[in-house]
Amino acid sequence: SQQGEEDPQALSIQEGENATMNCSYKTSINNLQWYRQNSGRGLVHLILIRSNEREKHSGRLRVTLDTSKKSSSLLITASRAADTASYFCATDVGAGKSTFGDGTTLTVKP
Amino acid sequence: DVKVTQSSRYLVKRTGEKVFLECVQDMDHENMFWYRQDPGLGLRLIYFSYDVKMKEKGDIPEGYSVSREKKERFSLILESASTNQTSMYLCASSPWGEGAQETQYFGPGTRLLVL
Numbered sequence: 001s002q003q004g005e006e007d008p009q010a011l012s013i014q015e016g017e018n019a020t021m022n023c024s025y026k027t028s029i030n031n032l033q034w035y036r037q038n039s040g041r042g043l044v045h046l047i048l049i050r051s052n053e054r055e056k057h058s059g060r061l062r063v064t065l066d067t068s069k070k071s072s073s074l075l076i077t078a079s080r081a082a083d084t085a086s087y088f089c090a091t092d093v094g095a096g097k098s099t100f101g102d103g104t105t106l107t108v109k110p
Numbered sequence: 111d112v113k114v115t116q117s118s119r120y121l122v123k124r125t126g127e128k129v130f131l132e133c134v135q136d137m138d139h140e141n142m143f144w145y146r147q148d149p150g151l152g153l154r155l156i157y158f159s160y161d162v163k164m165k166e167k168g169d170i171p172e173g174y175s176v177s178r179e180k181k182e183r184f185s186l187i188l189e190s191a192s193t194n195q196t197s198m199y200l201c202a203s204s205p206w207g208e209g210a211q212e213t214q215y216f217g218p219g220t221r222l223l224v225l
Contacts, residue, residue: 030211040221041218045214
């Protein structure tokens with residue numbers, strides 16, 4: 001079974017709206033990361049949040065982590081058509097390895 | 111700028127062929143990974159290497175082998191390709207993080223079709 005699972009599977013919004021994606025995981029983690037993947041390409045790292053952090057910002061991205069609920073959320077504010085992509089959370093499973101969920105596919109309509 | 115390159119973007123092979131997928135990173139990273147990505151199954155780890163000549167099996171190593179003779183290069187080998195190995199293959203590298211996951215840098219992927 002996967003360590004991290006994203007929700008929803010798919011999200012469609014209008015340009016300018018905010019997009020929120022969630023990730024739940026099962027076991028304790030050292031950190032959690034979010035990645036983005038444009039169609040047919042490799043993943044690109046967005047943000048890392050450590051287990052002792054509750055919130056982190058990077059530009060229009062805001063990530064929260066609730067270790068008591070074993071969940072994280074990624075908020076993209078003022079979305080743009082160029083934000084259309086799949087978004088994955090990655091949780092660590094020890095020895096430097098990560099496990100990825102199935103991702104949330106975000107479509108931002110112009 | 112960090113860079114991970116993969117030898118091919120698209121590859122078509124026949125059942126039973128031996129297939130080599132090459133990955134090169136220029137960041138002097140200790141860790142290198144091979145994943146396959148299939149719709150509905152997410153990314154699954156095939157093999158992982160944390161040093162030259164060192165390798166560890168991931169979640170789905172069956173039908174695959176790897177080679178890491180130099181720090182910058184990690185090869186994935188399909189000994190006898192089968193149609194169920196048709197997939198997107200992603201290579202990644204990361205620095206050694208003393209056990210915790212570190213940021214992984216991904217290559218562009220190789221889309222392999224086995225006929």
